[in-house]
Amino acid sequence: MKKGERLNQMLRFINQKQQFTLKDLMSEFQISKRTALRDIASLEDIGVPLYVEYGRYGGYRLVNSMTLPPISFTSQEVFALYFAMQVLQNFASTPFQISFRSIHEKFLEGVPADLRGQIENFRERVAFYPGEQTHECDYLEDLLLTAAQNNVIKIRYEAPKQTTIRWIQPIAIYAMKSWWYCQAYDLDKGAYRVFRCDRITALEIVNHEGAVDLKDVNLHNAQSLWQPTKQAVPFTCILTSEGVEIFNKEPYPSMEVVTENGIMYLKGTYEPAELHFMISYLAGFGKSIKIIDPVSLREQLKDYYLDVIDHL
Known part of the structure; x- marks a missing residue:
């Protein structure tokens, strides 16, 4: 990082x-300590009121407190923001329902002419194909805000x-394979569950006696809340490195x-109502997976393959 850019970030810090x-x-x-001392001296030279x-x-x-200068971005940061914006265009729905045409025009107007030219060149040389999302999600913004505010x-x-x-x-929302999902705590089941956002067709903030404190739970640690139901079926599969x-x-x-013992296994549970999903999901592993238990799951996967062959 160049000194000027570091000093700018240090001012904000x-x-x-x-x-x-x-x-x-x-x-x-x-x-280093020496560099930190030199940076402090530079800040004092430009009038930052520091007291030791x-x-x-x-x-x-x-x-x-100081009035900070306008935020400035490096060329790499400008390119990264532009590329991130291009990826989001593949989604039919995004939180806050931004207009990509409008933000694209404002973005290009705000960058220097030389960077604008490079961005235009990049458009002809870089493409993103994450899988286009076609299903509208009416409540992404509401789900994100209620997650941040710990609402029921x-x-x-x-x-x-x-x-x-x-x-x-x-708890959080995330996108995977062109679908938006909502991680949440299900108050009826008293357990962590994942919901597909496009299947939520009505939403209302309510008071509920069973509300729990989820302020410290986020996208990265929510899995610790997962608990299978009593009807859940345990399964075990052997995986190759490709399967992992x-x-x-x-x-x-x-x-x-x-x-x-040096063997990689995929272990977990699935609910009886999720059987069709499990068969389709495991079929996607091809030869990189071998079902050990339950035997009924292995037989149903065989039937799935035979049905596919019959349709060829």
Whole structure:
């Protein structure tokens, strides 16, 4: 990182912290003590009002909050933002329902002419094919906001064979294989569940006695809440290294890869109503998977393959 860019970021860091130490700067910006001291001197030279507190618990304190300069981006950051924007265009629905045509025009107007030219050239040389999402999701913004605010919502959920009313606490939303999903705590079942967002056809924020504190639960640790029902069917499969890669591209909270005596297994549970999904999911592994238990699952996968052959 160039010194000018580092000082700009350091200004924002200091303005937010108000009080900091040399170790804070060294850790945040991955610089040496000598460089941190030189940067502080440079900040003081441009008028940043810093006060030094000596002693064991001393450090630097910002005397007054500053009016920060406008945010500036490096060329690499501009390109990264543009590429991220291009990927999102493949989704029929996004949180906050932004207009990509409008944001594209504003984005190009705001970058320097030389970068604008490079971006136009990139458009002819870079493409993203993550799989186009065609199903509208009417409540992505509401799901994201209620997740951030730890609210309980009442939803109407249109599953393939039935429509149900559910009371859930959203944890996070994510996109995978062109679908939006909502991780949530199901208050009726008292368990963690995942819902396909396009199947939520009505949503209402409500008060519920069974609400739980999910402030510390997020997209990365929500799997710890997963609990199978009493009717869930346990399964075990052997995986090749290719099979592990396939699973890592599309993992599910009810499954995990474990290694025992040098052999890699896919273990987990599925609900009886999820049998058709499981067969279709496991078929996607091809020769990289071998079902051990239950035998009935293996036989049903064989029937699936035979049915496919009959249709060739």
